[in-house]
Amino acid sequence: MRDESETVLPADSTPGVSRSLARFVERTGWSDVPAAVQHEAVRALVNYFAAALAGCASPVIERAATVFASFRASEAAGLIGRRERTDVLNAAALNAMSANVHDFDDTHLPTVIHPSAPVAAALFALAESTPMSGEQLLLALVLGVECTCRIGLAVSPGHYRRGWHISSTCGVFGAAAAAGKALRLDEGQLVWAFGQASAQAAGVLETLGTMAKSLGFGQAARGGVLSALLAAQDFSGPPEPLAGNYGFLRVSSDHVDPAAAHDTLGREWALLSTGYKPYPCGIVLHAAIDACLQLRRDAAGAAWTSAAIERIELTGHPLLRERADRPRPASSSEAQVSAQHALAVALARGSAGLADFTAESIADPELQALRERVVLIDDPAFAIEAAHVAVRLRDGRSVACRVQTPRGAPARPLSDAELEAKLRALAVYGASGIAVQPLLDALWGLPRAPDAAAIMRAACAPAAAASALR
Amino acid sequence: MRDESETVLPADSTPGVSRSLARFVERTGWSDVPAAVQHEAVRALVNYFAAALAGCASPVIERAATVFASFRASEAAGLIGRRERTDVLNAAALNAMSANVHDFDDTHLPTVIHPSAPVAAALFALAESTPMSGEQLLLALVLGVECTCRIGLAVSPGHYRRGWHISSTCGVFGAAAAAGKALRLDEGQLVWAFGQASAQAAGVLETLGTMAKSLGFGQAARGGVLSALLAAQDFSGPPEPLAGNYGFLRVSSDHVDPAAAHDTLGREWALLSTGYKPYPCGIVLHAAIDACLQLRRDAAGAAWTSAAIERIELTGHPLLRERADRPRPASSSEAQVSAQHALAVALARGSAGLADFTAESIADPELQALRERVVLIDDPAFAIEAAHVAVRLRDGRSVACRVQTPRGAPARPLSDAELEAKLRALAVYGASGIAVQPLLDALWGLPRAPDAAAIMRAACAPAAAASALR
Numbered sequence: 001m002r003d004e005s006e007t008v009l010p011a012d013s014t015p016g017v018s019r020s021l022a023r024f025v026e027r028t029g030w031s032d033v034p035a036a037v038q039h040e041a042v043r044a045l046v047n048y049f050a051a052a053l054a055g056c057a058s059p060v061i062e063r064a065a066t067v068f069a070s071f072r073a074s075e076a077a078g079l080i081g082r083r084e085r086t087d088v089l090n091a092a093a094l095n096a097m098s099a100n101v102h103d104f105d106d107t108h109l110p111t112v113i114h115p116s117a118p119v120a121a122a123l124f125a126l127a128e129s130t131p132m133s134g135e136q137l138l139l140a141l142v143l144g145v146e147c148t149c150r151i152g153l154a155v156s157p158g159h160y161r162r163g164w165h166i167s168s169t170c171g172v173f174g175a176a177a178a179a180g181k182a183l184r185l186d187e188g189q190l191v192w193a194f195g196q197a198s199a200q201a202a203g204v205l206e207t208l209g210t211m212a213k214s215l216g217f218g219q220a221a222r223g224g225v226l227s228a229l230l231a232a233q234d235f236s237g238p239p240e241p242l243a244g245n246y247g248f249l250r251v252s253s254d255h256v257d258p259a260a261a262h263d264t265l266g267r268e269w270a271l272l273s274t275g276y277k278p279y280p281c282g283i284v285l286h287a288a289i290d291a292c293l294q295l296r297r298d299a300a301g302a303a304w305t306s307a308a309i310e311r312i313e314l315t316g317h318p319l320l321r322e323r324a325d326r327p328r329p330a331s332s333s334e335a336q337v338s339a340q341h342a343l344a345v346a347l348a349r350g351s352a353g354l355a356d357f358t359a360e361s362i363a364d365p366e367l368q369a370l371r372e373r374v375v376l377i378d379d380p381a382f383a384i385e386a387a388h389v390a391v392r393l394r395d396g397r398s399v400a401c402r403v404q405t406p407r408g409a410p411a412r413p414l415s416d417a418e419l420e421a422k423l424r425a426l427a428v429y430g431a432s433g434i435a436v437q438p439l440l441d442a443l444w445g446l447p448r449a450p451d452a453a454a455i456m457r458a459a460c461a462p463a464a465a466a467s468a469l470r
Numbered sequence: 471m472r473d474e475s476e477t478v479l480p481a482d483s484t485p486g487v488s489r490s491l492a493r494f495v496e497r498t499g500w501s502d503v504p505a506a507v508q509h510e511a512v513r514a515l516v517n518y519f520a521a522a523l524a525g526c527a528s529p530v531i532e533r534a535a536t537v538f539a540s541f542r543a544s545e546a547a548g549l550i551g552r553r554e555r556t557d558v559l560n561a562a563a564l565n566a567m568s569a570n571v572h573d574f575d576d577t578h579l580p581t582v583i584h585p586s587a588p589v590a591a592a593l594f595a596l597a598e599s600t601p602m603s604g605e606q607l608l609l610a611l612v613l614g615v616e617c618t619c620r621i622g623l624a625v626s627p628g629h630y631r632r633g634w635h636i637s638s639t640c641g642v643f644g645a646a647a648a649a650g651k652a653l654r655l656d657e658g659q660l661v662w663a664f665g666q667a668s669a670q671a672a673g674v675l676e677t678l679g680t681m682a683k684s685l686g687f688g689q690a691a692r693g694g695v696l697s698a699l700l701a702a703q704d705f706s707g708p709p710e711p712l713a714g715n716y717g718f719l720r721v722s723s724d725h726v727d728p729a730a731a732h733d734t735l736g737r738e739w740a741l742l743s744t745g746y747k748p749y750p751c752g753i754v755l756h757a758a759i760d761a762c763l764q765l766r767r768d769a770a771g772a773a774w775t776s777a778a779i780e781r782i783e784l785t786g787h788p789l790l791r792e793r794a795d796r797p798r799p800a801s802s803s804e805a806q807v808s809a810q811h812a813l814a815v816a817l818a819r820g821s822a823g824l825a826d827f828t829a830e831s832i833a834d835p836e837l838q839a840l841r842e843r844v845v846l847i848d849d850p851a852f853a854i855e856a857a858h859v860a861v862r863l864r865d866g867r868s869v870a871c872r873v874q875t876p877r878g879a880p881a882r883p884l885s886d887a888e889l890e891a892k893l894r895a896l897a898v899y900g901a902s903g904i905a906v907q908p909l910l911d912a913l914w915g916l917p918r919a920p921d922a923a924a925i926m927r928a929a930c931a932p933a934a935a936a937s938a939l940r
Contacts, residue, residue: 060705063700063703063705064700064705066703067696067699067700067703067705070543070544070557070558070699071541071543071544071557071558071559072543073540073543073557074540074541087540087541087543088540088541089541162720162721163716163717163720163721164721165669168669192682195676195677195680195682198676198682199635199672199673199674199677199682199683199685199689200672200685200689201672201674202669202670202671202672203669204668204669204671204711204716204717204718204721204722205716205721206665206668206708206710206711206714206715206717206718206721207665207668207669207707207708207711208716209708210665210706210707210708211700211705211706211707212662212665212666212668212669212705212706212707212708212711213669215666215669215670215700215705216669216670219669219670223689226537229537229540230533230534230537230681230685233533233536233537234533235530235533235534235537235681235682236680236681236682237677237680237681237682238676238677238680238682240676241674241676241677241682244676245633245676246633246674246675246676246678247676248674248676250632250633251633251634251674251675251676
């Protein structure tokens with residue numbers, strides 16, 4: 001039985017949340033989107049393709065692609081960084097999985113949602129068979145991300161706290177909205193698309209760290225496209241799939257704030273609260289890595305190496321230790337949430353990329369030794385995202401660095417050049433062999449491109465592009 | 471924030487629920503299944519095909535089939551009552567939707583789950599390309615239904631009370647178990663299949679009465695097959711997707727009883743607590759309809775017609791009135807939960823089939839007049855499933871009938887002959903044109919059939935069968 005005080009909504013439900021979002025999606029045009037948000041949409045796509053190029057050949061994608069290959073109805077859509085083509089629904093799923101598999105995609109900080117992967121994957125899957133300009137795709141991306149994050153805000157923090165995998169549960173709504181915009185659904189059909197999404201919103205946190213997590217992500221993108229396609233055929237749904245008595249919001253969260261889903265629509269934009277990770281590990285570690293990389297750069301002038309390190313003190317909010325105190329990580333996933341490993345690799349190598357969190361790196365004797373010298377110190381006065389790193393050297397010297405806001409956070413965004421560098425590095429890591437410069441040119445030029453699908457032709461490995469020309 | 475008293479499980483989770491179910495699925499053979507359960511599995515399939523033959527041409531299926539046709543990767547599987555063929559995943563989805571669209575499929579009374587549709591649809595979709603005997607299919611059906619209902623018991627009643635569409639959320643696990651058994655997955659792979667199911671378990675009650683409800687059902691069947699196919703490729707999942715801290719049970723219900731998922735496995739069987747509806751309407755109305763049909767049969771001898779009725783008194787548990795007091799239903803869905811309409815049609819026509827709940831029937835002046843003469847009377851002493859109907863005639867006479875247990879409930883099961891009659895009637899309603907006798911012969915002979923897929927050849931409309939022979 002639930003405590004009555006937990007029930008925020010009156011018994012007769014709050015009407016209009018689904019319709020408010022649907023109306024916003026139908027009526028908003030590109031010129032209604034502020035210039036800063038327009039540019040952020042392009043940046044979100046640079047980050048999306050960077051992450052997908054890193055993940056496109058991972059075992060998760062290989063195995064999923066093997067199964068999905070038996071259910072390939074057409075070659076209407078490309079797969080980022082891969083040669084084969086597949087149908088729209090499968091491409092939406094697999095590309096969303098590629099973009100998230102290394103947890104290197106974007107993060108909407110207020111909800112911890114990774115919003116772009118399901119939305120962008122849904123849109124580019126459609127773009128190769130449903131003609132749309134770059135501007136149209138970017139607008140649909142902005143609106144889809146907005147819906148995902150708005151719905152996430154309405155169920156936060158209770159939804160994630162219960163254990164729902166918020167990026168996939170809310171992502172299917174955003175993917176539905178984006179696909180619906182691209183397919184020019186009207187307001188009523190968009191409400192129905194949300195209804196189809198409510199029948200498919202799934203994913204639990206227990207799957208994190210396993211391949212099943214990626215399936216949830218893929219299904220969010222696939223389900224979003226399917227929702228919009230069904231709604232286009234007047235496949236009906238309830239009038240209030242979100243805020244109804246038994247709608248998604250109340251069913252999946254103990255506290256619901258329906259106003260968060262639609263208040264300030266068109267005035268505040270989720271993309272402006274979304275950051276891009278410079279390092280493929282838990283966000284709570286980013287400030288500490290920033291500090292270590294800064295100390296390492298300084299060390300080059302001061303002539304010391306990691307062998308000279310006697311002790312490393314990491315001071316931060318108690319949550320940092322709770323989430324990341326893992327002195328002996330046993331897997332790549334564990335290394336990505338190990339403060340000891342992150343500090344060791346950043347100090348020893350001056351880098352913190354995907355290659356620094358592999359099984360090989362974990363076994364590196366230099367890093368093993370350094371991890372043992374890390375001491376974590378709690379200080380509740382620290383902001384969660386801040387960190388202070390002090391390194392004591394064997395010769396008696398000490399160096400220290402404090403970082404208040406990590407790189408990549410909305411308050412300290414990666415520059416366009418840094419995002420480009422991320423894409424270049426991840427393309428090398430993923431080894432898909434695609435030419436990076438034409439893809440980057442196409443991405444930065446997208447707002448003026450007559451055909452958004454040109455991006456996919458640049459992002460797929462050669463054989464797929466050839467197949468597209470046939 | 472949740473009240474601590476609501477948390478049944480200790481913080482470190484209960485291990486072994488997923489593995490217990492997986493082990494049971496892997497190790498149980500046909501000879502381990504009691505004869506009564508073996509026969510019930512056949513009966514469940516007769517009811518499944520009956521329901522699907524009624525629903526196969528409904529607007530829901532027509533519209534879904536139109537969209538799914540663009541994503542048909544093969545013609546490996548037939549669609550019940552239809553001509554076209556499609557691939558295994560689409561067939562699983564569409565056939566499950568057909569079997570549930572009229573709410574005429576089976577009901578596991580302790581959980582109110584409709585268990586057979588997603589499980590049977592998953593199995594028959596596989597059967598045409600993965601050779602299996604009738605016995606193998608029936609065994610997988612029994613095990614799949616068991617898993618669906620066991621998981622449902624573990625989250626009941628909190629899960630449904632929150633608003634989860636329990637047939638689809640739990641159905642994906644049962645479909646995964648059944649498909650996994652058919653594909654001969656081992657215990658570890660079955661746990662992974664449950665993990666993939668946990669990433670896809672979806673559906674909210676707000677969708678009931680709309681086409682989106684059917685999508686949830688279809689996705690449960692499709693997701694179950696996909697889960698098993700992925701697990702067969704060693705696509706990994708968490709070790710405890712059900713009872714883990716952030717596993718399906720705790721995330722989706724405020725009270726969890728993990729023991730219900732595995733205690734008495736192999737000794738108690740969910741199929742023996744599953745009933746088949748003789749009437750396409752809310753189960754709460756079934757006893758009242760039984761009573762009216764009995765009165766109507768008696769009336770033939772006593773020479774009165776519906777025009778002679780002055781007043782109809784229905785006495786039952788207060789829940790009956792709460793759920794079904796709808797004197798002026800506006801749609802077929804509303805008529806199916808209208809006590810007034812159910813009583814009127816049963817008394818006036820002596821029948822209560824799908825044709826009696828259409829828009830045309832709702833508008834029938836004779837029924838309109840009779841509905842106005844119905845009076846609902848609460849009596850908390852009544853069992854929820856019982857009803858008493860008293861009819862006062864204009865000539866001063868009164869007749870009455872009390873029904874304690876409705877037909878179709880496990881305690882008063884439909885006979886095999888009645889199930890056959892249901893299939894014959896629903897096949898006529900659905901108008902697919904298939905020959906019913908060969909299908910019935912194949913169904914009753916399934917335990918001895920070398921090839922389970924023969925059923926589908928009998929259940930599909932002619933063109934599909936021809937295509938299968940090509």
